[in-house]
Amino acid sequence: MEIATKKEDSAVVVSVTGRIDAVTAPEFEKELLALMAGGDYTLVLNLTSLEYISSAGLRSILSAAKQLKAKDGKMLFAGLQGPVKDVFKISGFGSLFKIFETEEEALRQI
Amino acid sequence: MSQFPTEMRVPATLASLQTLLEFVTSCAERRGVGQARIREIELVMEELLVNIFNYAYPERPGDVEVACRLDNTGGLVVEIADEGIPFNTLNQKDPDREAGIDERTVGGLGIFFVKRLIRDIRYRREGGRDILTLTVDPAPAPP
Numbered sequence: 059m060e061i062a063t064k065k066e067d068s069a070v071v072v073s074v075t076g077r078i079d080a081v082t083a084p085e086f087e088k089e090l091l092a093l094m095a096g097g098d099y100t101l102v103l104n105l106t107s108l109e110y111i112s113s114a115g116l117r118s119i120l121s122a123a124k125q126l127k128a129k130d131g132k133m134l135f136a137g138l139q140g141p142v143k144d145v146f147k148i149s150g151f152g153s154l155f156k157i158f159e160t161e162e163e164a165l166r167q168i
Numbered sequence: 169m170s171q172f173p174t175e176m177r178v179p180a181t182l183a184s185l186q187t188l189l190e191f192v193t194s195c196a197e198r199r200g201v202g203q204a205r206i207r208e209i210e211l212v213m214e215e216l217l218v219n220i221f222n223y224a225y226p227e228r229p230g231d232v233e234v235a236c237r238l239d240n241t242g243g244l245v246v247e248i249a250d251e252g253i254p255f256n257t258l259n260q261k262d263p264d265r266e267a268g269i270d271e272r273t274v275g276g277l278g279i280f281f282v283k284r285l286i287r288d289i290r291y292r293r294e295g296g297r298d299i300l301t302l303t304v305d306p307a308p309a310p311p
Contacts, residue, residue, distance in 0.1 A: 123269050141204075
């Protein structure tokens with residue numbers, strides 16, 4: 059798993075490549091928490107290059123989202139592909155978060 | 169089919185996850201299972217194995233054994249066994265998938281994925297072992 063972040067005017071875009079599984083989820087969650095600790099409360103997760111996510115990854119997302127909500131922040135998603143899209147759908151996460159086709163679209167909605 | 173049955177026994181810790189996933193993926197590939205379905209099988213295996221790593225051996229280290237074999241119709245059967253405390257993970261309640269962010273939990277979600285992606289999965293306790301038997305349909309789960 060690789061994580062790249064970039065600051066836009068209205069949000070921080072977090073792009074994740076590879077796999078978020080039970081092994082990598084703690085590192086992913088740590089990265090999200092570090093952004094929040096730095097005062098970034100609007101996050102766009104660009105998952106275009108994410109190949110795989112398990113319930114461990116969803117747990118990290120949910121944990122970060124709960125903390126963001128407490129700060130009046132939000133988390134948006136963009137670019138979900140095949141298996142990741144399926145997991146969001148099966149889990150009901152698809153209706154819990156705003157999901158956009160592209161990062162640009164997500165940024166326009168903020 | 170001399171490549172089957174085949175099995176692997178490793179310590180029941182997160183450090184074994186990758187090895188076990190590669191093992192099962194290779195079994196599925198040898199049975200001609202497509203990449204999309206292999207991704208689903210990987211997810212199922214991760215959820216079941218991580219449960220075992222986390223809960224099967226609360227007081228001592230132990231092993232997990234994964235075996236691939238073929239049933240009498242040539243279908244792939246995967247068996248996961250541990251010698252830990254008896255626990256039927258399939259009895260877990262499905263999570264509430266409609267709750268809002270504050271009320272939402274992820275408990276039970278992994279097993280929900282498993283049941284959604286594998287039609288035929290059984291639990292039994294035998295000879296001091298918890299055994300899960302998965303009959304793997306070669307086609308991806310219907311949407």
